[in-house]
Amino acid sequence: MKRYELVIFDWDGTLMDSVGKIVACMQQTATQLNMLVPTEAAIRDIIGLSMNEALNVLHPAASAQTREEMISVYRQQYLQLNKTPSPVFDGAEELLLALKSSGHSLAVATGKARAGLDRVLTETGFATHFQASRCADEAKSKPHPQMLNELLQQLNVAPQKALMVGDSIHDLNMANNAGIDAIGVSYGAHRSDKLSQANPIAIVSSPLAMLPVITGSV
Incomplete structure (x- = not known):
């Protein structure tokens, strides 16, 4: 019997190498709007949060109107202007x-908005791999467990039979809040020392390194 029936993946920094592009677009957005440009470290710390929560952290004094303008400019940067590559990770x-061939169900829980996730699922051809997904504009922002709770309910999986995989402390804390196990990946937004604070069952340095952990062959 499989230890886990359902594996839930974060997207940015976990399946797609998009952290560099997110950092560049956030910095260019601030520059374009003549705002204080956040550091790379500060931006890495908000990856995984919803856009509104991210802006609350990076630009707490910005008005609601300014934040709407920032979201618009960021979207333009990400979709049209910034050419930083964001391939899926090797493996x-x-x-x-x-995982599919071994009978696991797969899902996504992401800080992306629905339109953004649907776009990259189509571009990568990954849409057929996942049975369900939840996005930041459909639930409360990580680390609130709403996204995971809804996926568990939709797919009829008990918390102890599910696993979250993410590159951010927000992903792992969301898993803790939902009462499910988690694997941290150290090749995305946060490094091993930060991920270890959330007590994941493992921290891996490449996608394929997590396969034996998930399948129970280690």
Whole structure:
């Protein structure tokens, strides 16, 4: 019997190498609007949060109107202007295919908005790998457990049979808040020392390194 029936993945920094692009677009957005430019470290710390929560952290004094303008400019930067590549990580699709072939259900819980996730799922061809997904504009922001709770309910999986995989402390704390196990990946937003604060069952340095942990072959 499989230890886990359902594996839930974060997207940015976990399956897609998009942290660099997010950092660049956030900094360019601030520059374009003549605002204080946040550091790379500060931006890495908000990856995984919803956009509104991220702006609360990075630009707490900004008005609601300014934040709306920032979201618009950021979207333009990300979709049209910024050319930083954001490929899927080596081994990511192989991992997903291996998990599917071994009978695991797969889902996504992401800080992206629905339109953004649907776009990258189509662009990567990954849409068929996942049975369900939840996005930041459909639930409370990580680390609130709403996204995970809804996925568990939709797919009829008990918390002890589910696993969250993410590159951010927000992902792992969301898993803790939902009462499910988590694996941290150290190749995305946060490094091992920060991820270890949330007590994941493992921290891995590549997508395929998590396969034996999930399948119970270690």
